[in-house]
Amino acid sequence: MLLLITYMNLSEFLLSLIAFSPAELLDITSHFEKENISKDTMLIEQGEISKKLYFVEKGMGRSYYLKEDGKEVTQWFFGVGKFMSSVDSFFQQSPSLYYLETLEDSILYSISKENIDILFSKYHKMEQFGRLVSIEMLTKVVNKLNAIQFQTARERYDYMLAEFPNIAYRVPLGHIASYLGMTQETLSRIRR
Amino acid sequence: MLLLITYMNLSEFLLSLIAFSPAELLDITSHFEKENISKDTMLIEQGEISKKLYFVEKGMGRSYYLKEDGKEVTQWFFGVGKFMSSVDSFFQQSPSLYYLETLEDSILYSISKENIDILFSKYHKMEQFGRLVSIEMLTKVVNKLNAIQFQTARERYDYMLAEFPNIAYRVPLGHIASYLGMTQETLSRIRR
DNA sequence: ATCCCTTTTTGACATAGGTCAAAGGTAAAT
DNA sequence: ATTTACCTTTGACCTATGTCAAAAAGGGAT
Secondary structure, three states, X not given: OOOOOXXXXXXXXXXXXXXXXXXXXXXXXXXXXXXXXXXXXXXXXXXXXXXXEEEEEEOOEEEEEEOOOOOEEEEEEEOOOOEEOOHHHHHHOOEOXXXXXXXXXXXXXXXXXXXXXXXXXXXXXXXXXXXXXXXXXXXXXXXXXXXXXXXXHHHXXXXXXXXXXXXXXXXXXXHHHHHOOOXXXXXXXXXX | OOOOOOOOOHHHHHHHHOOOOHHHHHHHHHOOEEEEEOOOOEEEOOOOEOOEEEEEEEOOEEEEEEOOOOOEEEEEEEOOOOEXXXXXXXXXXXXXXXXXXXXXXXXXXXXXXHHHHHHHHHOHHHXXXXXXXXXXXXXXXXXXXXXXXXXXXXXXXXXXXXXXXOOOOOOOHHHHHHHOOOOHHHHHHHOO
């Protein structure tokens, strides 16, 4: 078994991208609320307007889409040190296309839209932080799109292992298969 | 034939998202350079580090990936009023995975990485603008991902028509087909 | 109008991956 | 240690889409 990163502090993460002063850091983190959430808790329902953005200090979650035929399609996995949300629902305050749930007992730091907007207007640096995080997410979504659009089932699985090394072995096969746009049976066969 | 929007001024676009003052607007636009580029001009090559971000005032372009077998896969279309680039190459200054080319005679406003960074640090509002544009792009990429991941070939074509109404009828079928992750033949049959 | 060149459509066939159904595994709970 | 519930694997068959190749349709230029 690999040694995994299991914790990532919010302040640490903020500092890893931008040189916030201790005072700024304190003010910013005070706008977040620490939440202990147990496994399999639904954070957002499809159709609901997302009220909070979550930072994952420990644990993990996923967003998924529910098709008309009742099948779940995993849209994204959120590991330690990432922001978790139904992005467009939160930022555009529009109905979410996805469900968001924890997959393990987790420690999350949540912030409301009002509070993050306060931070964005108060701190130029925070706005910069927001842009950097957005671009990073954009890059990752584009990578997934590439994997799905022009790679074979086998190559897509390799992408998954590279992108989510410490998630791939912790979640049910079916979640990964639907994330990669294939059936569980196909993924099972690919892994040999 | 539909009446199409064929021009979008950079200042207009800036103002549509953020209330810049006339002085700010003047300073910001002065960091861009107007370029008249003729059809089928290559703006970025695969492997190159993107030097400029382009705003499309008139015309259109696309980014595409070249597979080992020599096949082109369109990654994105850029229409009037959009920023065009190999996003991660430009912002992370990393080698581009894509080629970027114009598909029609175009009027573009280009800005260098240095200049946009100057604007980002000079104007908090500009940073906000950057974040808004990034989130919008992120939302659009996610929409495409959804289309490719859980829709049939026919539904994907409908998505294309909705997302790029004034592009769908102006470019070769093969470009659209590869953008949608299918062959030209399949797309041809879908359109009946 | 005709020629040339590009783009689109059509046809015949092949195949990766999906579907459905059943059998094995694994792990927590009693 | 059994039970129960949920995962994962395997098998047989099917289908949407890909591949390859050729024919048809446009659209400029002369």
